Amino acid sequence: MNSDRDGIDDGRRAFMKTLAIGATAGGLAAAGARPAAAATDLSGWFQNTANATEVVDETGQSEVTVEVGTDGNGAAFGYGPAVVRVDPGTTVVWEWTGEGSPHNVVADDGGFESEMLSDAGATFEHAFESAGVTKYYCGPHKTMGMKGAVVVGDAEVTLPGGGSAGTDAPGGANEGGNGTAGGGAGAASVSPDYGDWFDNVGNFDGTVDRTGEEEVRIEVGAEGNGSSLAFSPPAVHVDPGTTVVWEWTGQGGGHNVYSEAPTFESPTKSEEGATYALEFEGEGVCKYACAPHEGAGMKGAVVVGDPAAGGGGGLLDLETALWGLAGAIVAAPFVASEVVARRRREDDQSGGRPGHPAD
DSSP: OOSGGGTOOHHHHTTOOBOOOOOOOOOOOOOOOOTTSOOEEOTTTTTTOTTOOOOEEOTTOSEEEEEEEEEETTEEEEEESSEEEEOTTEEEEEEEOSOSSOBOOEETTSSOBOOOBOSTTOEEEEEEOSSEEEEEEOGGGGGGTOEEEEEETTOOEEOTTSOEEOSSSTTSSOTTOSOOOSSSSEEOSOOOOOTTTTTTOTTOOSOEEOTTOSEEEEEEEEEETTEEEEEESSEEEEOTTOEEEEEEOSOSSOBOOEEETTEEEOOOBOSTTOEEEEEOOSSEEEEEEOGGGGGGTOEEEEEESOGGGGTOOSHHHHHHHHHHHHOOOOOOHHHHHHHHHHHHHHHHHHTOOOOOOOO
16 A cells, blocks of 8 residues: 555554564673672573573483473474573583474574474584583574573573572572563463454464564464464564564465554565564554465464553454554555665665665
C-alpha cells in the first residue's frame, strides 16, 4: 500500500514502520573470574534465554555432556544444561539431539567454534583448563536465546533475576540462590486469551518473553507442524517500540507473513536469509499467519506491551483497542525501498551503518 498519496495515513504510520534490518553483532566474552573476584554477571547474556535458570554442578567429573537442540526458547533452541560448572581440566562434550534447524557451538571470545551440524549423536568437545567463565552460543539462533556458559572452578556467577550461584550446593542449583529467572526471559508476564488461534499450532508452548530487547527475530519456516511450517517462537511478548524481524530459513517452500488486524502482508519468499521487519507501537495483540500454510498451523502472535492496561476485556477487545490506538499499516516494497534509501543517505552523512532492504 502507499503513503498519503498512496493510501497510508499518519495515524497508521504511527503503529508500524517497515524497516531494513541487518544482523546485530554479538558482544565480547566475559573474562575468567577467580574465586576471590566479584561475581560474573550473566544476567544480560541470558536475558532472552528461557532455560538458563540455574548452574548445574558437574564438578568431580572428567567429562561432561551438554545437549545441543534441547527444548527451549520456543522450540528446540536450547543447550541442556545451559549453564554448567566443571573443574579445571574437564572436557565438555556437546552432543546434538537432531532437533531444530542445524546448530553450532561458538565461544563468544573466539576460543572455539564447531561446524554447523544437525545429525543426532554428532559431537564437539573442548577441554577447559583454567578457572573462569566462558560464554557460547549457536550462530543461527543466538537472537532466539540459544546461548550457554561453562563456569570453571569456584567462580561465582549471577543469572537473570539477580540470583547468584557459587559452589555451596554440589549436584545442582544453590539452595536459596540459584539465579532462577523471575519475570525476565522465559514465560511472558502477560497471559493473552488467544482463543482457538493456536489450537492447531504444533510448536506453540506459551508466550516467550522478549521484553527489554530493541530487536526480536522470528524464524519463518522453522521445524514444526509436521515439516518446516512454523514460526519460531510462535508467540512473543515485546515492548512498544520493538522491531520484530521475521527471517526466512529457506525451508518449507514459499512463506509470507500477513495479519488482518492490524493489516500487513510481506511478499512470499523462499530464500534463506530473506527478512521482513515491522516496528510495533501502542499496546495490543497482533495475530499473524503464513497465507499458503495457515491451514497447516503456521501461525503466530506478537503481544505488545500490556494490552489489559487499557481495560480490554478479551482478545477481541484487545485487537479492537490495538486497531483504535494505532491503526494498521503495510508498506509496499517500493515504499520500503524509499525508506531504506533515505536511511542510507542519513547513515552516509552520519557515518552509521547502511540499511538492508526488508523485503
